Amino acid sequence: MSIIDLIETRVRGFTRDIRHPKQKKKININDLEFQLRKLLDNYFEMNGYERFYQTVEKLQDEGVLTPIQNKQYNGKSPALPLYYWVNVRHEETKWDRLEMMKLSNHFDFSYYEHHPEYQTKEEWVRIEKLYTFLQTAREREVVSIEERSLELFGHEKFLLDSDLFPEGRGFLTRIGIPEEQLKMMNYGEPFVFWLKQGKEMKDVQRILVVENLSFFHTSIKLLEAEVLDYEPELIIYGEGTKIERSFSFFFQIFPPKNYLFYYVGDLDAAGYGIIIRLMEKFPDTSIQPALKIYRKMLECLDQRNEQKLGQMQNTKYRDAFFQWFTEEEQRLLNQLWEENKRIPQEVLTIETWRRWQ
Numbered sequence: 394m395s396i397i398d399l400i401e402t403r404v405r406g407f408t409r410d411i412r413h414p415k416q417k418k419k420i421n422i423n424d425l426e427f428q429l430r431k432l433l434d435n436y437f438e439m440n441g442y443e444r445f446y447q448t449v450e451k452l453q454d455e456g457v458l459t460p461i462q463n464k465q466y467n468g469k470s471p472a473l474p475l476y477y478w479v480n481v482r483h484e485e486t487k488w489d490r491l492e493m494m495k496l497s498n499h500f501d502f503s504y505y506e507h508h509p510e511y512q513t514k515e516e517w518v519r520i521e522k523l524y525t526f527l528q529t530a531r532e533r534e535v536v537s538i539e540e541r542s543l544e545l546f547g548h549e550k551f552l553l554d555s556d557l558f559p560e561g562r563g564f565l566t567r568i569g570i571p572e573e574q575l576k577m578m579n580y581g582e583p584f585v586f587w588l589k590q591g592k593e594m595k596d597v598q599r600i601l602v603v604e605n606l607s608f609f610h611t612s613i614k615l616l617e618a619e620v621l622d623y624e625p626e627l628i629i630y631g632e633g634t635k636i637e638r639s640f641s642f643f644f645q646i647f648p649p650k651n652y653l654f655y656y657v658g659d660l661d662a663a664g665y666g667i668i669i670r671l672m673e674k675f676p677d678t679s680i681q682p683a684l685k686i687y688r689k690m691l692e693c694l695d696q697r698n699e700q701k702l703g704q705m706q707n708t709k710y711r712d713a714f715f716q717w718f719t720e721e722e723q724r725l726l727n728q729l730w731e732e733n734k735r736i737p738q739e740v741l742t743i744e745t746w747r748r749w750q
Contacts, residue, residue: 581642604658
């Protein structure tokens with residue numbers, strides 16, 4: 394899909410999400426463009442605003458948007474009114490009840506009865522394709538969500554990308570079909586890991602997950618020198634937030650067992666968020682901060698630097714992370730937070746580690 398088509402698809406998706414069957418909604422056109430820019434890294438390089446402008450004009454011609462003429466504009470060229478009405482969604486042609494009854498042995502149509510605005514031609518085509526698949530589902534092999542999504546709905550991201558396909562993520566819920574019936578799995582992304590020399594996969598009990606590449610290599614050296622805290626049998630390179638998508642991959646390749654995971658990342662807002670979200674997403678797995686290593690980082694307070702631009706400073710994640718530490722340690726962590734400073738994991742090198750040996 395070209396950048397031009399992608400911009401139009403996403404803008405249409407945004408407006409479709411907020412379009413109501415009974416009342417019109419007011420939107421700020423700059424807010425709408427801002428949401429679009431966040432999703433497209435190459436928005437400016439591809440002259441995205443020009444396509445955005447054309448899409449807004451097209452939606453206006455189609456009666457989806459109506460400009461609010463109050464002499465306020467978005468400050469761009471060519472200019473657009475700052476505010477628009479998202480007009481009421483016209484009632485779609487209702488589905489044939491006899492056809493719905495024919496498929497009711499597989500599907501629950503009660504959601505569509507209460508939300509007739511979803512009774513569209515496009516939705517019915519999806520339901521028919523899904524019905525055809527379910528006739529032979531028992532003989533089908535388990536594949537990835539992307540593969541099944543492409544087969545049934547024409548795009549590999551239909552069931553996964555709510556920005557590109559806002560109607561996709563909720564489709565199976567609306568029709569009352571669990572993912573398992575589609576014989577598909579959301580496979581975890583592979584990650585890089587290091588198994589301690591002399592150990593086999595069945596020997597793994599303690600795992601250290603590290604956020605950054607430099608400390609991953611440092612940890613390997615420390616492990617082989619037998620001076621790494623927690624003496625893990627396995628080290629995983631988390632690669633920043635990627636570990637939140639790849640963590641489940643661990644359970645696909647290692648035998649079932651009660652493992653103990655230690656996580657260490659940068660002492661900053663992003664790092665706090667990663668570990669707390671992992672703990673929330675995998676509540677039945679033992680995951681905890683690698684406190685011994687974090688405390689070494691706190692001793693390098695003089696190497697703190699500025700928080701990265703654009704980091705979301707979520708106080709919920711901060712508080713959940715801080716509660717693992719002593720009062721004095723929390724005081725230092727709060728000092729970092731108030732100063733908008735961070736301690737990067739790279740303060741821990743082979744050379745600095747010697748001070749604790």
